[in-house]
Ligand code: GDP
Ligand code: IMO
C-alpha cells in the first residue's frame with residue numbers, strides 16, 4: 222500500500238465510498254479533503270448500509286484514524302448527528318476521528334443564502350444540495366468565514382458572527398419569504414456544538430504529516446467528482462470546492478511528493494444529479510433502465526440521478542487533470558443483460574469532432590455524442606463475480622477498451638454493492 226488519492230472522475234456518486242472502505246483495510250489513516258455534507262458515500266457490509274456525508278468512509282473499520290481536513294466545510298450539527306448515528310450503530314468514533322481546527326463552518330445563513338439564491342435563479346438554478354456549501358466557500362475565499370477554532374474563542378466568534386449576520390440580513394432583504402437571522406441564537410447553538418465537538422478538534426496538518434513521516438499509509442478521500450470541481454468541472458454547474466486530486470494537497474496541508482497513486486473512480490456508465498450539461502445523457506427507456514437497475518437516486522437528497530452511457534471525453538479529461546495512475550470501474554453489474562453497450566468516444570460540435578472536453582458552456586451544450594457500439598455480455602453475469610478471470614469475456618473486453626482508449630490501467634473492478642463484491646485486478 223502507499224499514499225493514495227481516491228477521486229471521482231465523473232459527476233460524483235461513482236462509488237468512491239465503497240472503494241475507500243475496501244482500501245481502508247490496508248491504510249492507517251483515511252482523510253477527507255474537500256466538500257461537505259453535500260456528499261453521500263454509501264458503504265454496504267452484508268445487510269448493513271451506511272451513508273456517510275462528512276465522516277470519511279474508513280470509519281467503519283476499527284482502529285483506523287479518520288480525518289476531516291481543513292478543506293472540508295463542516296456543518297457542526299450535521300457532524301454531531303452523523304457521529305451520534307454511527308455510535309448508535311455500535312461504531313466507535315471518539316478517538317478515531319479528528320477534525321481540522323481550520324475547517325470552515327457552515328452557518329445557518331449559508332443555508333438560507335444557498336436556498337434563496339437557487340430560488341431566485343429559477344430555471345438557471347444549479348440544483349445544489351441546499352446544504353450551504355457554496356456560500357460557505359464564498360465566505361472562506363472572501364476572508365469572512367468562521368472556522369472550527371473560532372468556537373473556542375467566544376469573543377472573536379461573536380464579533381465575526383454579528384458582522385456576518387448583519388451582512389446576510391441585509392442581503393436577504395431581497396427575499397421577503399426568508400426569516401431574519403438571530404445572531405444570539407446562532408451564537409448559543411454554535412458554542413454548544415463546539416463543546417460537543419471539542420474532543421475531535423485537532424491540528425490535522427501536523428497529525429497527518431507526522432504519520433507520513435512514520436511511513437503510515439494514507440487514503441485521501443475525495444467527494445463529488447472531476448466534472449463538479451470548481452476549476453475543472455462544467456462551471457458554473459459545479460460545486461464550490463477542488464474535488465480533483467490537487468485539492469488533497471491544500472485540503473489537508475500535505476505536499477505533492479507524498480502521493481504515490483491517484484485512483485480515479487468511474488461508474489461503468491455515467492450519472493449526474495442536479496442541473497448542467499451532460500452530453501451522453503439518455504432521456505429514453507435505456508436511461509430509465511439504468512436508473513432503476515442501478516438504484517440511481519441521490520444518497521443525500523434522494524433526487525433521481527440523470528443516467529447515460531460511459532463518456533470517454535469526460536474520462537480523458539479526468540485522467541489528465543488528476544494525473545490518474547489507474548482507474549476503478551464500479552457498477553459493472555448494472556450493465557449485465559444488455560445486448561449492446563454504447564460508449565461516447567467524441568463529441569460532434571457543428572462540423573467539428575472534439576476528443577477533448579470543451580470548456581465553453583455554449584459549445585458543450587451544443588455537442589452531440591459520437592458513440593461506438595460494443596457487444597454486451599447478455600446471458601452471462603458480472604454481479605457478485607470476485608475474480609477477474611471469472612468475468613464474462615465480453616465484460617473483460619469492455620474493461621480492456623477502457624484501458625486502451627484512455628491509456629491508463631484499470632486496477633479495481635466492482636461488481637456489486639457489498640464490500641466483498643470487488644476484484645483487485647492489478648492492485649496489491
Ligand atoms: P459515492 O458518492 O461516490 O460514494 O457514491 P454513492 O454512494 O453516492 O453512490 C454509489 C451507489 O452505488 C451506492 O448505492 C453504492 O452502494 C452502489 N455501488 C457501488 N459500487 C457498486 C457496484 O459495483 N455495483 C452495484 N450494483 N452498486 C454499487
Ligand atoms: P458525492 O461525494 C453528486 C452536485 C449537486 C449540484 C452541484 C452543486 O456523493 O459524489 P452543492 O450543494 O455542492 O453546491 O451542489 O453539485 N453535487 C453532487 N452530485 N454527488 C455528490 O457528492 C455531490 N455533491 C454535490 O447536485 O449539481
Ligand code: MG
Nearest residue numbers: 234261262520
Ligand atoms: Mg454520493
